[in-house]
Amino acid sequence: MSTAAKESGRPSPSSFPEASGLVVRDLRFGDNGPYRFSIGPGRCLGVSGPSGIGKSLLLRALVDLDRHQGDVLLGGRSCESYPAPQWRRLVALVPAEPRWWYPEVGRHLPPDSDAEEVTALVEGCGFSRDVLDWQVSRLSTGEKQRLAVVRALIRRPSVLLLDETGSALDEQAGRRLEQVIADYRRNHEAPVLWVSHDHNQLDRVADHVLLLGRDRLQISPLPRQEAAGR
Amino acid sequence: MNVATLSAVDLALSGGLILLLAVLSFFLNLGLGRRLLISAARMTVQLLLIGMVLQALFASKTPWFIMLISSVMLLAAGHEVRSRLKCKIKGLFGFGVGVGSMFVSSFSVTVLTLIVILQQDPWYDPRYAIPILGMLLGNTMNGVALAADRMTTMFYEQRELIEQRLMLGETWHQAISELRRDCMRTGMIPIINSMAAAGLVSLPGMMTGQILGGSPPVEAVKYQILIMLLIAAGAGFGVVSAILMIERHLFDHRHRLCLERLLPGDQS
Numbered sequence: 382m383s384t385a386a387k388e389s390g391r392p393s394p395s396s397f398p399e400a401s402g403l404v405v406r407d408l409r410f411g412d413n414g415p416y417r418f419s420i421g422p423g424r425c426l427g428v429s430g431p432s433g434i435g436k437s438l439l440l441r442a443l444v445d446l447d448r449h450q451g452d453v454l455l456g457g458r459s460c461e462s463y464p465a466p467q468w469r470r471l472v473a474l475v476p477a478e479p480r481w482w483y484p485e486v487g488r489h490l491p492p493d494s495d496a497e498e499v500t501a502l503v504e505g506c507g508f509s510r511d512v513l514d515w516q517v518s519r520l521s522t523g524e525k526q527r528l529a530v531v532r533a534l535i536r537r538p539s540v541l542l543l544d545e546t547g548s549a550l551d552e553q554a555g556r557r558l559e560q561v562i563a564d565y566r567r568n569h570e571a572p573v574l575w576v577s578h579d580h581n582q583l584d585r586v587a588d589h590v591l592l593l594g595r596d597r598l599q600i601s602p603l604p605r606q607e608a609a610g611r
Numbered sequence: 612m613n614v615a616t617l618s619a620v621d622l623a624l625s626g627g628l629i630l631l632l633a634v635l636s637f638f639l640n641l642g643l644g645r646r647l648l649i650s651a652a653r654m655t656v657q658l659l660l661i662g663m664v665l666q667a668l669f670a671s672k673t674p675w676f677i678m679l680i681s682s683v684m685l686l687a688a689g690h691e692v693r694s695r696l697k698c699k700i701k702g703l704f705g706f707g708v709g710v711g712s713m714f715v716s717s718f719s720v721t722v723l724t725l726i727v728i729l730q731q732d733p734w735y736d737p738r739y740a741i742p743i744l745g746m747l748l749g750n751t752m753n754g755v756a757l758a759a760d761r762m763t764t765m766f767y768e769q770r771e772l773i774e775q776r777l778m779l780g781e782t783w784h785q786a787i788s789e790l791r792r793d794c795m796r797t798g799m800i801p802i803i804n805s806m807a808a809a810g811l812v813s814l815p816g817m818m819t820g821q822i823l824g825g826s827p828p829v830e831a832v833k834y835q836i837l838i839m840l841l842i843a844a845g846a847g848f849g850v851v852s853a854i855l856m857i858e859r860h861l862f863d864h865r866h867r868l869c870l871e872r873l874l875p876g877d878q879s
Contacts, residue, residue, distance in 0.1 A: 465777075465864075465865040466780045466782045469778055470779075473780075478771070479775065480771050482772055482776065482789065
C-alpha cells in the first residue's frame, strides 16, 4: 500500500508495517521537499509532474547520490546504516539516458550472473541472447533503455527506481518492458517507483501516483482504486 | 677546455630573430607578436635574475638560503600546475594538489638523488641541488599537469557515466578505474616518448648545454641518462600522487561524486 502526504498536512498512516517496503520521511534535498511517502512490498508508486520540478533529483536523493536530509528506510533500516555501494545495490536506479562504459553489452552484466536468468530477462525484453555480444555503439535509444533495465534487474535489487523508463519505446516494446518489471516486482516483492510523464503508462503500472507540483506534493486524483486519501 | 663565452651582443642577435618573427606576425595579422615579445622578455629577465641568484647561492652555500630558493621554486611549480587545469579545484586544495604532487615528483626525488647517488659534501651542495631540482620540476610538471587536467575534465564531462556506475553499486574506485588508467597514461606519455626519442631524434637540452659548456660528451650523456631516469620516475610518482589526491577529494564518504568542488571550466 502506498501513501503520500504533504509534510505540512497530516501524514497518512501507512498501512503496512514499516519493517517492510521503502519508507521516505521528511526527505529534503536542495530546495525540494519535504517529501513523505512509502511504497509497500511489490507495490508501484508512479511519480509525475512538470519538467524541472525535481523528479530525477528525488531519485538521486533516494540512492544517496545527492546530499539530503530526512530518512530513507528499507525494511526498517536506514540508508546511512549501509555502506553506500551496498545501498545502491539494494535500491537500483535505472536512469533515463543510460550510459555504457564497455564496448560490448555483455560486459556490463556481472560476470557471475546466472545464465538462465540472463536469458529470461533479455528475451523478456524482446532480445535474443546474442544481444550480449552486440556493440554498445550500435544500440538505439530504445534498446539502451531496455538493456539498462536488464543491467539493473540482473543484480537483483530490492527496490527499483525507474526514471522515464520506456519513454523511448514503441507501444509493443513498452508493454513487454512493463510486463518484465511487473513480473520482477511480484516475484521479488520489490517496491517500485516509476517516474513518468505518460499518464496512460502510469495508469497501467502504478498503484498510486504522486504528482509533484509547485505546491510541492499532492496525491493525484488520477488512479486507482486504492488511492490513499489526503 | 675551450668554451665560447656569450656576449650581450650575441644574445641580442638571437633576440633579433624573435623580433623578426614578431614583425612577420604583425604584417600577416597573426596576433602573436605581443605575446611572443612579452614572453621572450620575461624569459630573459627571469633567467638573468636566477643566474645572479645562483651565483650568490653557489658562493654562500647556506642551507636556509637553499631551502628558501627551492621552496619558492616548488610553490611556483605547484601554482603552475593548478593554473593549467581547465576545471580548477576550488580553494586551497587545488594549490595543495599542485604543490603536493610536485613535491613528490621533484623534491623527494632530488633529495634522494643528492644523498644516495651524488653524495657530495655537503649533500645539499647548491651546485647540484638547485639544477637537479629545477630540471625535475620543469620536466615533471608537464606530465603532472596533463594528468590532473585530464582527470578533472573527465570527471566533469563523464559525470553521468561515473554516477551510473555508482548507481549499479560500484565503489568509487571501481567506477573510475578505466578513467584513472587513462589519466595515468596521459601524464606519462610525454616522458616515455622523450625517452624513446632521446639521442635518435632529439639531443636533450641539458646534455647539449653541457657539451656546449665544454664537458666531454660521454660525461654529459651519463648525466643526461641520470636526469631522464629521474624525470621518468619523478613524473610517475607525481602523476600517481596527483591522481590519488584529486580522486579522493572529489568523492565523499558516501561514494558521491562532488563536482561542486570544481570550478566549472574554461577560463583559460
